[in-house]
Amino acid sequence: MKKLLVLVLFLGGIMVSAQKNIYEHKNFDDLSENHKVLAILPFLTNLDLKDEVSKNEVKQLEQKEGYVVQNALETYFSKRKRKKKFSVEFQNTKNTNAILSQHNITYENIDVYTIKQLSGILEVDGIISGNMDINILLSKGVPTEFSLMDYFRGDSNYGRIGIKISDGGSGKLLWKYEKKIDKKTGKNTYDLIDRMMKLAARKFPYDREKKKDRNKSRI
Numbered sequence: 001m002k003k004l005l006v007l008v009l010f011l012g013g014i015m016v017s018a019q020k021n022i023y024e025h026k027n028f029d030d031l032s033e034n035h036k037v038l039a040i041l042p043f044l045t046n047l048d049l050k051d052e053v054s055k056n057e058v059k060q061l062e063q064k065e066g067y068v069v070q071n072a073l074e075t076y077f078s079k080r081k082r083k084k085k086f087s088v089e090f091q092n093t094k095n096t097n098a099i100l101s102q103h104n105i106t107y108e109n110i111d112v113y114t115i116k117q118l119s120g121i122l123e124v125d126g127i128i129s130g131n132m133d134i135n136i137l138l139s140k141g142v143p144t145e146f147s148l149m150d151y152f153r154g155d156s157n158y159g160r161i162g163i164k165i166s167d168g169g170s171g172k173l174l175w176k177y178e179k180k181i182d183k184k185t186g187k188n189t190y191d192l193i194d195r196m197m198k199l200a201a202r203k204f205p206y207d208r209e210k211k212k213d214r215n216k217s218r219i
Contacts, residue, residue, distance in 0.1 A: 021177060021178045021179060022175070022176070022177050022200060022203045023173075023175065023176040023177075024174070024175050024203070024205060025172060025173065025174045025175070028174050028175065028205055031167045031169075031170060031172060031174060032125075032126065032167065032174060032205065032206075034125065035087075035088050035125040035126050035167075035206075036088060036089060036125055037088065037089045037090070037091055037123075037124045037125055037126075038088055038089070038090055038091065038124055038125065038126045038127065038128055038165070038206075039090075039091040039096045039118075039119070039122045039124040039126075039127055039128065040070050040073050040074055040077075040090060040091070040093055040096065040128045040129075041070065041096070041110065041118070041127060041128065041129040041130075042063070042066040042067045042069070042070040042097070042107055042110075043065070043066040043069040043070060043129070043130040043131060043132050043161075044066060044110075044111060044129075044130070044131050044132070045062040045063070045065045045066045045069075045131070045132045045133075045134065046062065046131070046132065046133045046134070047061055047062045047065065047134060047135075047137075048133070048134070048135045048159075049061075049135065049136075049137075050135065059108075061137065063107045064139065065132065065134070065137065065138060065139055065189075066107060066132070067097075067107075068138070068139045068189045069130065069132065069138075069161075069189055069193065070093055071093060072189045072190045072192070072193040072194075073128065073163075073193055073197075074090065074092075074093045075190060075193075076190075076193050076194055076197050077090045078090070084208070085207060085208060086206045086207065086208065087206050087207075087208055088125075088126075088206045090128075091122065091124055096122060099121065099122055100118075100121070100122070103121050105118075105121070114171055115127050115129075115166040115167070115168065115171040116168065116169070116170075116171040118168075119168025119169070120168070124168055125167075125168050125169070126165055126166060126167055126168050126174070127165070127166045127168060128163065128164070128165050129163075129164050129166065130161065130162050130163045130164055131161070131162050132159065132160070132161045132162075132181075133159045133160050134158055134159035134160075134161075134181060135158055135159055136158045136159070138158075138181070138188060138189040138192060139188065139189050140188075157180065157181070157182050158181040158182060158185075159180075159181045160178060160179065160180055160181060161178070161179055161181055161192070161196070162176060162177070162178040162179075163176065163177045163178075163196075164176045165205070174205065175204075175205050177196070177200050177203075179196050179199075
């Protein structure tokens with residue numbers, strides 16, 4: 001019974017923590033009213049490895065990690081979309097990257113374009129983007145062995161990840177979720193995104209159930 005209580009309190013603490021790290025624009029419903037398709041961009045990554053790696057190799061690894069997160073998000077949304085959980089569609093990331101490439105927009109220069117510019121080029125209603133500051137290659141996996149001493153030494157913290165949704169028409173930030181990355185977050189990128197988004201599911205703005213609750217509160 002005690003173990004069950006501890007588990008419930010632990011999970012409850014995680015849910016509260018997830019909600020505290022979520023921002024949503026007060027006029028989200030009005031700004032997103034006509035949203036039908038969103039594009040997922042590769043995440044901008046800042047990689048700080050302890051190993052001696054050349055600057056050129058670090059840039060290549062940062063790009064790889066950014067695209068892996070893009071793919072992981074698409075996988076998560078695709079699974080949920082099949083269950084009709086969302087009120088919007090998500091542009092195929094291969095199409096997104098191909099269109100960007102056709103306009104000479106690369107991983108290295110994508111940050112100089114505005115949300116409005118990218119939305120217009122991709123012909124979408126909104127953009128999902130994000131940043132990562134990490135000191136480990138998530139795509140290769142995260143050590144899952146738990147040790148209390150790791151927390152005192154700081155060896156369990158691998159960085160942070162932030163996911164943003166912006167309105168294509170106005171360029172305004174609509175929703176943002178930030179999460180610390182550690183040994184409890186997930187064993188790899190796909191596991192990380194899956195767990196992270198499930199924790200934020202009740203707060204994800206395009207969730208059909210959440211929209212129903214919103215509509216009921218307006219009546």
